[in-house]
Amino acid sequence: MNEICSSYSGRRVLVTGYNGFKGTWLCLWLKLMGADVLGIGNDLPSTPSMNEAVAADDLVRGMRIDINDYTKLAQVVADFKPEVVFHLAAQALVRPSYEDPLGTLSTNIMGTAHVLEACRHTPSVRSIVIVTSDKCYRNNEWVWGYRENDPMGGHDPYSVSKGCAELVTTSYIKSFFPHEKYGQTHHVAVASARAGNAIGGGDWGKDRLIPDCVRALHANTAIHIRYPTAVRPWQHALECLSGYLMLGAKLLEYGPKFGCGWNFAPIDMGDVWPVERVVKRICRLWGNGTYAVDKGVQPHEAHMLCLDCTKANIELGWRPRYTVAEALEQTTAWYRAWAENPDPAHMRQVTLDQISAYANKPEDNAQDESHERS
Numbered sequence: 382m383n384e385i386c387s388s389y390s391g392r393r394v395l396v397t398g399y400n401g402f403k404g405t406w407l408c409l410w411l412k413l414m415g416a417d418v419l420g421i422g423n424d425l426p427s428t429p430s431m432n433e434a435v436a437a438d439d440l441v442r443g444m445r446i447d448i449n450d451y452t453k454l455a456q457v458v459a460d461f462k463p464e465v466v467f468h469l470a471a472q473a474l475v476r477p478s479y480e481d482p483l484g485t486l487s488t489n490i491m492g493t494a495h496v497l498e499a500c501r502h503t504p505s506v507r508s509i510v511i512v513t514s515d516k517c518y519r520n521n522e523w524v525w526g527y528r529e530n531d532p533m534g535g536h537d538p539y540s541v542s543k544g545c546a547e548l549v550t551t552s553y554i555k556s557f558f559p560h561e562k563y564g565q566t567h568h569v570a571v572a573s574a575r576a577g578n579a580i581g582g583g584d585w586g587k588d589r590l591i592p593d594c595v596r597a598l599h600a601n602t603a604i605h606i607r608y609p610t611a612v613r614p615w616q617h618a619l620e621c622l623s624g625y626l627m628l629g630a631k632l633l634e635y636g637p638k639f640g641c642g643w644n645f646a647p648i649d650m651g652d653v654w655p656v657e658r659v660v661k662r663i664c665r666l667w668g669n670g671t672y673a674v675d676k677g678v679q680p681h682e683a684h685m686l687c688l689d690c691t692k693a694n695i696e697l698g699w700r701p702r703y704t705v706a707e708a709l710e711q712t713t714a715w716y717r718a719w720a721e722n723p724d725p726a727h728m729r730q731v732t733l734d735q736i737s738a739y740a741n742k743p744e745d746n747a748q749d750e751s752h753e754r755s
């Protein structure tokens with residue numbers, strides 16, 4: 382990680398979705414590395430929110446801009462003159478995408494096009510990481526992990542929007558930032574990142590498993606789960622963020638050699654847990670808690686979803702540092718700290734400490750840990 386650190390020190394970095402769950406963690410990490418960060422975001426995704434929990438706006442310059450408004454967005458990008466852009470802004474949830482399909486499609490597809498277009502007209506930009514999702518792939522409900530060259534697809538509007546954001550990104554690469562013209566007609570390298578279900582302190586998103594658990598544990602009520610046997614590639618948010626940071630740095634250094642799609646998710650299939658097992662572990666870590674399975678009819682969600690991360694492992698040298706059990710420990714510890722003392726300065730320090738602990742963890746340890754198989 383030290384190598385990556387030096388890539389960002391003193392760099393102008395734009396983060397869209399800066400005031401969301403992952404965006405806040407990313408901005409704090411970039412500030413730790415000495416980057417000059419500007420954040421763009423819309424409304425806070427929840428109350429409470431990670432952004433407010435750590436008073437991130439005291440540390441990171443942020444602007445409230447709707448990425449559907451191309452004119453405003455382009456002006457801000459042109460004024461800031463970023464060298465690196467991380468695009469995370471999105472309507473990031475599956476169930477709300479059924480309630481507002483047009484808003485989701487617009488923000489996630491056209492919003493991505495607007496970010497790329499604004500970058501196209503800003504000569505300072507050299508490295509762009511577009512964050513989509515593991516849900517961008519056509520889901521065949523099979524046990525194998527999806528690879529980067531599997532077809533895009535999706536069922537619900539959110540998943541489709543992320544598949545489309547991938548296609549938009551490919552179109553911009555081929556049409557405006559072609560690899561063969563890099564260094565001649567342009568100097569922009571673009572990659573997309575497809576990560577699995579991120580967990581970590583500070584997520585209060587609606588209908589997400591960990592926030593649902595935390596809300597119930599705080600209220601001393603039963604956790605309601607919808608799909609107990611659904612399998613997801615759970616990982617600490619810092620895992621995928623380390624992948625995004627690695628990618629952004631590689632694009633800066635090597636250009637389009639790394640300009641393609643990348644999966645970031647658990648590598649060890651023993652870390653791909655069903656929902657019910659995650660909930661049981663959280664209850665155990667919290668010290669109490671009960672859960673109940675909702676029997677009502679639920680909107681469609683993929684049942685089996687895992688990613689193959691061989692490419693990121695071999696070509697980027699990325700691999701997860703935490704087992705899913707460790708990620709759940711870190712997550713629970715964060716929410717416990719917040720429950721005991723929600724002072725934002727304290728929680729910012731807790732968060733920075735977790736980032737430093739992750740960044741300083743020796744890389745091979747994840748493999749050496751004895752994975753729990755209960």
Ligand SMILES: NC(=O)c1ccc[n+]([C@@H]2O[C@H](COP(=O)([O-])OP(=O)(O)OC[C@H]3O[C@@H](n4cnc5c(N)ncnc54)[C@H](O)[C@@H]3O)[C@@H](O)[C@H]2O)c1
Pocket residue numbers: 397398399400401402403404421422423424425426446447448449468469470471472473474488492512513514515576577578579580586
């Ligand atoms: N959290 C996960 O498990 C997960 C998994 C896979 C992919 N992702 C992707 O990672 C990214 C970040 O996810 P998150 O969990 O932090 O989401 P979040 O809901 O916590 O934050 C979303 C962010 O996007 C911003 N935003 C939403 N609409 C906007 C608009 N129209 N204009 C400008 N900003 C807007 C919000 O203000 C917020 O900053 C998203 O692209 C999401 O799809 C997340």
